[in-house]
Amino acid sequence: MKHLLIIIAALSFSFGAVAVQPDERLADPALELRAREVSKALRCVVCQNETIDDSSAELARDMRILVRDRISGGDSNEQVLSFMVQRYGDFVLLKPRMNAETLLLWFGPLLVLIIGAIMTAQRLRKPASVGPAALNESEAKELKSLTRPETRP
């Protein structure tokens, strides 16, 4: 138990490897926090599956610095993101924006859920009306012969 607690404590105090170099950081902690937030929303365009905050690529570093320059210059987070989207397209955002092109991406799962719900509802409503088919003539005869009252031997 004690060991487990130590492991949990160690894990909760560890930090993920961060690519941001000390010389990149802004002096103002509030601005630096915003820069980190923006960096985490931007894809590294040369590595494709990392944020620029995580990436050690040179271009990612330059993008982090540009993000900080723009934030220091008075840009809002949204303005910085828009600047990047204007240059690199929606691709640069890790969380795609909602627009005509991404509508299916955002609402596709909901659409599938609705279709599934409709199909399930239809199936659940049906069975009451479905019973075994009526016996035909020969079947009725056979049944009668089997269930005929016993005669005394």
Add this chain to the structure above:
Amino acid sequence: MSASTPQTKRWPFIIPLLVIAALVGIFGKRLSDVSKGADPHLLPTALLNTPFPEFDLVALPGREPGFVTSELKGEVSLVNVWGSWCVACLAEHPFLMTLKRENTVAIHGIAWRDAPEASLQWLEKHGDPYTRIGQDPRSVAAISLGVTGAPETFVVDQAGIIRYKQVGPITPEVWQTTLAPLIAQLKK
């Protein structure tokens, strides 16, 4: 006695099969495109048909003039993002020199993430096809242009609007099939 048959419709069960078939089709098309040479890392050009971003980039020491966006206006030009560290740029370079000799179109350079001495040495060794060269040591221009790698070349028209982006080296094939017709049309 025959088993009773349920009266529910069977067609909805074909839907998952159709969805899978559609996905296989889409993924298969993309995979075959890539195996035929499409670059999976290629991003769409966001800046197409927008004005070339405003820059005033410093010249390489002793090699004036630098790169100023406003100076682009009035003629069709190529803006080539390169670096002395870039192998593909070296592969493209002889063709840029040919274009320069034939005086086809103005070529400007953005020296991306490069030490000025290294850029100058490279130009001295391999030739200098550029009219203007601006330094971009911290990728400010490169990021503003949405550049992901070198070389990338922008075709800019007389009004300073980006009309095309060539990702990767300009080969004679690319020139003949794409760039030359476009430039001829823009010059009209």
